[in-house]
Amino acid sequence: QSALTQPASVSGSPGQSITISCTGTSSDVGSYNLVSWYQQHPGKAPKLMIYEVSKRPSGVSNRFSGSKSGNTASLTISGLQAEDEADYYCCSYAGSRVFGGGTKLTVL
Amino acid sequence: EVQLVESGGGLVQPGGSLRLSCAASGFTFSSYWMSWVRQAPGKGLEWVANIKQDGSEKYYVDSVKGRFTISRDNAKNSLYLQMNSLRAEDTAVYYCARFIREAFDIWGQGTMVTVSS
Numbered sequence: 616q617s618a619l620t621q622p623a624s625v626s627g628s629p630g631q632s633i634t635i636s637c638t639g640t641s642s643d644v645g646s647y648n649l650v651s652w653y654q655q656h657p658g659k660a661p662k663l664m665i666y667e668v669s670k671r672p673s674g675v676s677n678r679f680s681g682s683k684s685g686n687t688a689s690l691t692i693s694g695l696q697a698e699d700e701a702d703y704y705c706c707s708y709a710g711s712r713v714f715g716g717g718t719k720l721t722v723l
Numbered sequence: 724e725v726q727l728v729e730s731g732g733g734l735v736q737p738g739g740s741l742r743l744s745c746a747a748s749g750f751t752f753s754s755y756w757m758s759w760v761r762q763a764p765g766k767g768l769e770w771v772a773n774i775k776q777d778g779s780e781k782y783y784v785d786s787v788k789g790r791f792t793i794s795r796d797n798a799k800n801s802l803y804l805q806m807n808s809l810r811a812e813d814t815a816v817y818y819c820a821r822f823i824r825e826a827f828d829i830w831g832q833g834t835m836v837t838v839s840s
Contacts, residue, residue, distance in 0.1 A: 618767070651826035653768070660818060660833055661760075661768065666826035704768050708825045711784060712770035 619644065619705055619715035626721040632693040635718045637705030638686060645686040649708035652681055652690045655717075656701045664703075665690060697722050725749035725829055727819045732834030739809050739838070745802040745819030745831055753777075753797035756822040759804050761815035762833075769815075772804065773822055787813075809838045 620638040627633040637644065637652075644650055648668045653661040663672050665681035668688060678693045688707070692699055700722040705715040731743040743759070759771040772793040773782045781793050792805040802819055814837050820827035 647825075649825040653827070655768075660830040661827070662830070663826055663828045666824055666828070672828060706768070706770070706826075711782070712773075712825075714768045714770065717767040 617713070619707060619713055621703075621705060621715040621718045623716070624719045624721065626723055627692075627695045628723045629695050629697065631695050632691060633695060633720065635690045635692075635703055635705075635720070637688040637690070637707075637715050639688075639707055639709070639713075640686055643686075643707040643709035643713060644683065644688050647708045648683065650681065650683060650688040651706045652679075652688075653704045653706065654699075654701045655704065661704065692720070695722055725821075727821065727829055727831035729817065729819050729831045729834040732817065732836045734837045734839065735809055736840050737810060737838055740805070740807045741809065741836060743804040743806065743817055743819075743834060743836070745804075747800045747802065747819075747821075750821070750829075752795075752800040757793075757795060757802045758820045758822040758827055759793060759802075760818045760820055760827060760830075761813075761836075762818070763812075763815040766815075771817070774802070806836070809836075811838050814838045 650668045652665040655661040668683045669681040726748045728746045758773045774793045790808045794803045816833040818833045819831040821829040
């Protein structure tokens with residue numbers, strides 16, 4: 616099972632919005648509404664931010680939102696804050712579970 | 724407080740074995756699927772294995788099938804990963820995670836496994 620494709624890096628200024636894409640295939644992202652997103656700060660464990668494409672766990676800011684179109688899922692962060700600077704990973708059900716390669720978000 | 728605490732990592736020679744443990748607290752452990760996810764140094768996340776609430780179903784990533792065994796003891800609120808025939812490419816931080824609705828919603832702090840001679 617191949618990893619999902621994410622951009623290596625994205626950046627934005629405080630207050631702006633950014634979107635991180637996660638591209639899979641018709642066998643994973645395209646077939647199931649089972650995409651999740653994780654935030655990981657350096658040296659820390661990942662944190663669940665979005666599950667089932669667009670649902671937010673309790674306690675996660677509503678500045679984080681998820682969507683999907685075809686074989687590509689997206690994570691949008693609005694009103695960027697310095698604390699959002701981290702690595703972000705998508706994950707999809709694919710018979711197995713497959714992660715994206717990760718995207719480093721830099722807040723300028 | 725919901726918490727997962729891993730232990731058992733360390734340095735092991737290629738071909739060796741190691742058993743990781745994960746102690747759960749703050750939730751009804753026996754009601755959840757559980758998982759192991761790993762992260763090689765400087766690399767991304769990789770799902771390793773899942774186990775059903777009663778241990779009756781287990782799933783593994785292809786690269787560890789036949790070498791790793793996931794298990795659990797609900798009486799002890801504990802999850803385990805027995806790792807045999809270890810290879811250099813198994814070097815990673817191993818995270819224990821609670822698995823629900825096809826997402827890993829609670830994570831431990833991780834335990835480092837280094838496979839090297």
